[in-house]
Amino acid sequence: MHIQVFDNELQAGQAAATLIAAQILNNPESVLGFATGSTPLPAYQELVRLTQNGILDWSRITTFNLDEYVGIPADHEQSYRAFMMKNLFDKVNIKPEAVHVPNGVAEDPEEECLAYERAIRQTCGIDLQLLGLGRNGHIGFNEPDTAFTTLTHVVDLTDDTIDANARFFEKSSDVPRQAMSMGIGTIMQAKKIVMIVTGASKARAVRSMVCNPVDPNCPGSVIQLHANTVVLLDRPAATALNYC
Ligand code: F6R
Numbered sequence: 001m002h003i004q005v006f007d008n009e010l011q012a013g014q015a016a017a018t019l020i021a022a023q024i025l026n027n028p029e030s031v032l033g034f035a036t037g038s039t040p041l042p043a044y045q046e047l048v049r050l051t052q053n054g055i056l057d058w059s060r061i062t063t064f065n066l067d068e069y070v071g072i073p074a075d076h077e078q079s080y081r082a083f084m085m086k087n088l089f090d091k092v093n094i095k096p097e098a099v100h101v102p103n104g105v106a107e108d109p110e111e112e113c114l115a116y117e118r119a120i121r122q123t124c125g126i127d128l129q130l131l132g133l134g135r136n137g138h139i140g141f142n143e144p145d146t147a148f149t150t151l152t153h154v155v156d157l158t159d160d161t162i163d164a165n166a167r168f169f170e171k172s173s174d175v176p177r178q179a180m181s182m183g184i185g186t187i188m189q190a191k192k193i194v195m196i197v198t199g200a201s202k203a204r205a206v207r208s209m210v211c212n213p214v215d216p217n218c219p220g221s222v223i224q225l226h227a228n229t230v231v232l233l234d235r236p237a238a239t240a241l242n243y244c
Pocket of ligand 1: 034035036067132134138139
């Protein structure tokens with residue numbers, strides 16, 4: 001695992017965008033895994049800028065997002081698909097059919113997860129997976145104590161995650177209680193992992209992820225076992241690393 005600390009979240013995001021841009025330039029048919037949340041926004045802004053400057057071509061790129069809320073339709077403003085359209089896909093020349101996000105209102109969510117996993121396998125696999133980290137150490141919506149072998153599955157969100165995501169909804173009771181998420185096994189099959197973690201509220205999770213032995217109680221720690229991982233931190237997220 002390679003760890004890089006930047007002065008601020010903008011630089012960490014721009015560094016992630018640089019790695020994603022390099023992936024697209026090296027292989028214009030790349031399969032990219034994306035994350036939602038606040039953390040990747042600076043990276044998406046930079047990718048949009050590079051695209052609008054004529055540097056990146058998304059016409060042969062395929063994407064798979066990590067997760068989606070159960071019960072939230074694609075056109076709901078808090079759906080993860082809507083987030084991705086607004087912040088990235090509507091601003092680059094990706095083909096609509098090349099964008100994959102689990103269908104939050106699928107009749108059978110379990111079957112939707114199986115189909116999503118199959119769709120990933122029908123490509124040559126994810127070349128580069130972008131990740132954030134939850135305050136409780138989650139990756140995707142794989143909450144503490146998720147088995148490392150899990151594939152895309154339906155997840156019950158923890159109170160901590162519901163609380164962290166309440167800022168996007170009018171009231172916390174509006175936050176969905178379940179999500180569909182790539183599993184830890186799915187994420188670990190990506191050929192390269194780029195994780196961005198920013199902000200002081202993540203410092204403890206970063207410490208557990210990096211300094212402690214690999215432990216399902218901190219799902220992010222599994223990336224210690226991945227052969228090609230870069231972790232991009234801002235200074236506040238890296239503060240607890242001094243005591244490693
Ligand atoms: C989002 C996701 C989550 C977030 C994590 C951090 O698709 O899978 O694991 O990466 O919850 O969220 P933010 O960036 O909002 O702090």
